[in-house]
Structures are given as structure tokens and as C-alpha cells.
Amino acid sequence: MIPIKINNRPFASDLITGIMMPDGIFETSLGKMKLNAHFSNSSTNSLSGLSIYVESASHPGIVVTPVTHHVSLLESGASVLQNWDVDISAASAGSHYVSFIVENTSGRQRIIKKIFITKVSFDSTSDTFFAETPEGKIAVRYREVTEVNKTRCCKKERSKNNDLSYDDFFENLSYTFSLGNKTYELCPVFFLPLNLETGWTPSPPYSGQYSDLPFNDPWWKVVIAIIAFLILVAAAIVEATSGSGSITATAGCTTTPSGVCASGSGSSPVAAGLVAAAAVVAGIAAYSDERDLHRIGQDKTFPGPGELTISESMTSKLKYLDSIEFGTPFKVIIDWHYERLTRDPNGVEKSYAYSEVTENKNVHLLSKYEIEAPDIVRPYKKEYFIVKGKFYDENEKLFKGEQLFVNCFLIHNKTGRTIDFILQDNGSKIDKLKNDGTYTGSYFFNKEDEGRWKIYVVAQDVNHADENMTPEEAAQIIGGIVLTNQLAISFSGGSCPLVPDGDVQVVV
Incomplete structure (x- = not known):
């Protein structure tokens, strides 16, 4: 072997x-x-x-x-x-x-x-998203969200109906929808959850204090984060292709506080992805990596002898104390109420509840990162465009090798065309030394690529949970969180463009 x-x-x-x-x-x-x-x-x-x-x-x-x-x-x-x-x-x-x-x-x-x-669906009669897992079904209903609606990136005539229909989301998400070639400029539509309801219906009902975790691995909040990601990517597709306006969280229940500002208002797949990733990191931070709030609710409620838990629910109100910035320890206060519904052998139902106000913070951190790339590339001289990145954790220790998933995105200033390639730290080809913390990637421009391109190097952490860990241990390790800070969500208003890591002029 x-x-x-x-x-x-x-x-x-x-x-x-x-x-x-x-x-x-x-x-x-x-x-x-x-x-x-x-x-x-x-x-x-x-x-x-x-x-x-x-x-x-x-x-x-x-x-x-x-x-x-x-x-x-x-x-x-x-x-x-x-x-x-x-x-x-x-x-x-x-x-x-x-x-x-x-x-x-x-x-x-x-x-x-x-x-x-996972398999996510939407019930328009209750404005509820459902995600199927082997251990049961997770429900999410957004009651109140922040939303950016002052500045739109698509220069199209506005539709008379300014609300995106959730019913259209999953149809638009399908990549049979001719968007897979990345030739469309997606228009980010941003929201942060403020008030939401989540539910858990175990399958089958379970005895004792604790259920199995979804997939016997991640916390419930990871599935909630997937739903937030889907909504925002789908909304960007709808915005780009139909010119529709803002999101309606539930019937007549959208809140748009003044002064909310989302970086990444430019139109591109990169901006759409980072906006969706911002909602993910905000939700992951709010619900805590160490122990999911649904699990804490189970910690604090004790079913009686012979009772089976048939459902769990939680309401959450979130308050963001800081700007939402990738790689920083921003804080979120969450006022939450958990309820467990049980049924005894005689069919009698009983509920148990627990409430708490918790302050959590983002733990997916970078102390800094450094990007090295040329300012000018001349393809006629057979010059490759080579990008190098170093990424330091909260203790200023370099990430190395397979610890990160690193992409370089190039966006043409005039056409909006997007190119992407992966950076690796493996000592192969253009990367000089393995596991030295320098992630390297390259691209060869051609004569059609003339002009100036913005450079965005996006690093995400990777789930490194050992297969021998218990589900409780493995659930505390979460990957896929963006660490590099090309985008910030602030609450002070103003103009907030997506911030590139540099630019390059292609001379042909």
C-alpha cells in the first residue's frame, strides 16, 4: 500500500x-x-x-x-x-x-x-425552513433580521414587488440554472438574524436527558448556519437575474435598522460568498463553539422516568456588540429560551424550560495575514502571476499545510470577470518549501485578460476533528469559517466597499 x-x-x-x-x-x-x-x-x-x-x-x-x-x-x-x-x-x-x-x-x-x-426545504405556509438529518429534522424561522437595503449593486429597474420570494430560492440555487460558469455578477443581499425560532424534532423520540447530535458530529447551529448561507446565495442569484429587492424574513416582519452597513456591496460571486459567510460566522459565534445552546438546554432540563422527548424548541434574540469582522473576536449577546416537550407511557405531555442571557464571541481568529503578489504581469514574456499568503493565528503562530483552505479570487475592474485558483503549502511546483506557512498559487494570463484586476485571498479553517473523538468532542471543532478580513458588517452607516488584498495590471 x-x-x-x-x-x-x-x-x-x-x-x-x-x-x-x-x-x-x-x-x-x-x-x-x-x-x-x-x-x-x-x-x-x-x-x-x-x-x-x-x-x-x-x-x-x-x-x-x-x-x-x-x-x-x-x-x-x-x-x-x-x-x-x-x-x-x-x-x-x-x-x-x-x-x-x-x-x-x-x-x-x-x-x-x-x-x-443535509436536505433543506421551505414551507411557505409557516415561513419555516427545514433541514433533514439522520437524527431528526431542524426547523428555522426568522422573525426579525437586520438588512441592508439603501444601496443596491445591480443597475436594473426595480421590480414593483420589492420582496424576494423564499418559494423561488431553491429553484434558483440549482446549478442546472446556468450560473455554474460564473459568468454572472451576483448581487449580494445581506442580513443578520436578530430574532429567530428554531426547533428540533428527534427521529425517533428519545429517552433520557440527551439526544444524539445531528450526524453524531456537528452542533445544531452548523445546520442553522447552512440555511443562512443558502438564503443569501440564493438571494444574490435572484437579485442579479430578476432585479428583485429586499428579503422578507416572515410575513410582515422584516426590520431594517438605519445605519447598518455591509461591506461587499459590489456585484460578484466573491462578494456574494463573503456576505453569506459573514452571516455564517455571526451565527456560529452567537451559538458558541464550546457547547451549542440546544445542548445547554438539554443540560438544564431533566425529563421524568419513562418520558420520551418528542420535540425541542428555542427562541433567540441577538444583539451584536461589535462590527462583524472575519478573524476578530467580535461579541454577540443572545437572550434565549429553550423548551423540551416530552410524552410519558400514558400519553401525557409535559414541558420543561430554561432561559438565559449569554455573551459569546467569535473564536475563529487571525492576528494578521500577509499577501505577496506582483503589481504588473506581462504574459507576452511568459510571466506567471504568483500569489503567496501567510496567515497567523490568534497567538501569531503560522497556519501550515492542510490547516487551511485558501482561494485567490481575481476580479477584472471593467468586465467583472472572475478567476479563482487555490493556494497550497506543500513544497510542490511553485511552492518552494512544504509546511513553512507560505501558501502559494499561480495563474497564467492570456491576451484576453488585459487590464487591472483586484486580488482577494480568502482563507478558511478546516475541520480537523479526529475520527476517534466522541461526538461531543468532535462537535466543538468547526471548519469552513472565513478568517481573512476583506469584509466587515458595521452598524454606523456609510459606504463600505469590499476591500481587496491588492491589484495587478496585466499588460499584453
């Missing part, structure tokens, strides 16, 4: 925006996505002539576009990130397995890894 391992769980990234999904979880309503995995050389010697491909998946609804990746050299201890197009629209919600094959002239290695898939 070849000494290759996949240390981190394979993860999903969105096909249009390029952003990793919350905790890397796949979502059926997105249809086509990217399946990403880091392949690590666990031996003491370099490996050469590697071929890497997906052999099969455990569910027939997981359809992988066949591609064999070739790696000429992988040094000892180095990792290489590979990805495949995958269509999971026909897959069921749950835990599934993907079999990867790595081979060269000396042998062959099969690696089987678990992935998670």
Missing part, C-alpha cells in the same frame, strides 16, 4: 462563490458542488508519479464527475488538495462514504472517508 492518508474530513465548497460550506457539509439544494480532500504523505520518503481519483460513493445519488489527478512529487509530510465536481441533488440526507484511490507504480491505496449531506 502507498502511505497516503486523508487526515481531515473531505469538505464541500460552493461551485459559484468558491467558498467552503459551513463545516464543509454538502447540501442537496445546491445540486452541483466541489468535493475537496487533502491527501497527505505519511511516510518518511517522497512519493512520485501519483494518480488520485474517486472510486465510488456509498449512495447512488452522489454522482462524481470522473477525473484523475496526477501528482508528480509529494514530499514526506506534505499534503496536496484535490477536488472533483459532484452532483448530490439526488442524495439523501445523512452520513455517506466516498472511496478514494491513490496509486503509482509501487502500489495502490484505497481511502474511505465520511461526508455529511
Whole structure:
């Protein structure tokens, strides 16, 4: 066997925006996505002539576009990130397995890894989103949201109806919707939840104080974050293609405080993805990494002998104390009320409740990051555009190797055309040293690329939970959170453009 391992769980990234999904979880309503995995050389010697491909998946609804990746050299201890197009629209919600094959002239290695898939739907009669998991169904209803509606990025005639219809969201999210080629400029529509209701219906009802976690791994809040991501990406698609206006959270219940300002108001897949990622990090911070609020509610309520918990619910009111900025320890106060409904052997129902006001903060942090890229590139001289990035954690220690998912996005100043490529730290090709904390990537421009391009280097953390951890331990490790701060959500008003990491002039 070849000494290759996949240390981190394979993860999903969105096909249009390029952003990793919350905790890397796949979502059926997105249809086509990217399946990403880091392949690590666990031996003491370099490996050469590697071929890497997906052999099969455990569910027939997981359809992988066949591609064999070739790696000429992988040094000892180095990792290489590979990805495949995958269509999971026909897959069921749950835990599934993907079999990867790595081979060269000396042998062959099969690696089987678990992935998670959710299935989100919307009930227009109750204005409620539902997400299916193997352990039960999660419900989310937004009662009140902040919303940016003063400045619109699409220069289109406004529709008479200024509300986006949730009924259209999942139809628009499907990547059979001809947006997968990234030729459209998506217009971000932003909101932060202020007041929401969540529910959990375990399947089947359970005895005792604690239910299984969704997928026996992530907290409930990760699934809630997936719903927030879907809403905002879908809204950007609707805004770009129909010129519709603001989001209605529930019937007649949208709140738009004055002075809310979202960076990223420009139209592009990058802006749309970062705006969606901002709502994700805000929600993840509010509900705490250490212990999910639903779990704390279970901690504080004690069913009687013989009782089965048939449902749980929670109402939450959020107050943002700081600007929402990636990589910073911004604080959120959450006033929440949890309720557990049980049924005893005689069919008698009883409720147990717990309330608390909690202050939580974002724990997905960077102390700083540094981007190095040329100001001018001359393709006629066969010059490659090379980008390097260093990312320091809260203790000013460099992230290395497979610890991050790093994308470079280039947006043309005039046409809005978007190019993206991955940066890696594996000592391969243009990256000089493995695991030295310098993530490197390149692109070769051609004569059609003349002009000035904005540079955005987006780094996200990766779920590195060990497979031997208990569900409670694994749930405290969450990946897919943006760390680099090209965007901020402030509450003081003003103009807030998306902030690039630099720009480059292509001379042909």
C-alpha cells in the first residue's frame, strides 16, 4: 500500500462563490458542488508519479464527475488538495462514504472517508425552513433580521414587488440554472438574524436527558448556519437575474435598522460568498463553539422516568456588540429560551424550560495575514502571476499545510470577470518549501485578460476533528469559517466597499 492518508474530513465548497460550506457539509439544494480532500504523505520518503481519483460513493445519488489527478512529487509530510465536481441533488440526507484511490507504480491505496449531506426545504405556509438529518429534522424561522437595503449593486429597474420570494430560492440555487460558469455578477443581499425560532424534532423520540447530535458530529447551529448561507446565495442569484429587492424574513416582519452597513456591496460571486459567510460566522459565534445552546438546554432540563422527548424548541434574540469582522473576536449577546416537550407511557405531555442571557464571541481568529503578489504581469514574456499568503493565528503562530483552505479570487475592474485558483503549502511546483506557512498559487494570463484586476485571498479553517473523538468532542471543532478580513458588517452607516488584498495590471 502507498502511505497516503486523508487526515481531515473531505469538505464541500460552493461551485459559484468558491467558498467552503459551513463545516464543509454538502447540501442537496445546491445540486452541483466541489468535493475537496487533502491527501497527505505519511511516510518518511517522497512519493512520485501519483494518480488520485474517486472510486465510488456509498449512495447512488452522489454522482462524481470522473477525473484523475496526477501528482508528480509529494514530499514526506506534505499534503496536496484535490477536488472533483459532484452532483448530490439526488442524495439523501445523512452520513455517506466516498472511496478514494491513490496509486503509482509501487502500489495502490484505497481511502474511505465520511461526508455529511443535509436536505433543506421551505414551507411557505409557516415561513419555516427545514433541514433533514439522520437524527431528526431542524426547523428555522426568522422573525426579525437586520438588512441592508439603501444601496443596491445591480443597475436594473426595480421590480414593483420589492420582496424576494423564499418559494423561488431553491429553484434558483440549482446549478442546472446556468450560473455554474460564473459568468454572472451576483448581487449580494445581506442580513443578520436578530430574532429567530428554531426547533428540533428527534427521529425517533428519545429517552433520557440527551439526544444524539445531528450526524453524531456537528452542533445544531452548523445546520442553522447552512440555511443562512443558502438564503443569501440564493438571494444574490435572484437579485442579479430578476432585479428583485429586499428579503422578507416572515410575513410582515422584516426590520431594517438605519445605519447598518455591509461591506461587499459590489456585484460578484466573491462578494456574494463573503456576505453569506459573514452571516455564517455571526451565527456560529452567537451559538458558541464550546457547547451549542440546544445542548445547554438539554443540560438544564431533566425529563421524568419513562418520558420520551418528542420535540425541542428555542427562541433567540441577538444583539451584536461589535462590527462583524472575519478573524476578530467580535461579541454577540443572545437572550434565549429553550423548551423540551416530552410524552410519558400514558400519553401525557409535559414541558420543561430554561432561559438565559449569554455573551459569546467569535473564536475563529487571525492576528494578521500577509499577501505577496506582483503589481504588473506581462504574459507576452511568459510571466506567471504568483500569489503567496501567510496567515497567523490568534497567538501569531503560522497556519501550515492542510490547516487551511485558501482561494485567490481575481476580479477584472471593467468586465467583472472572475478567476479563482487555490493556494497550497506543500513544497510542490511553485511552492518552494512544504509546511513553512507560505501558501502559494499561480495563474497564467492570456491576451484576453488585459487590464487591472483586484486580488482577494480568502482563507478558511478546516475541520480537523479526529475520527476517534466522541461526538461531543468532535462537535466543538468547526471548519469552513472565513478568517481573512476583506469584509466587515458595521452598524454606523456609510459606504463600505469590499476591500481587496491588492491589484495587478496585466499588460499584453
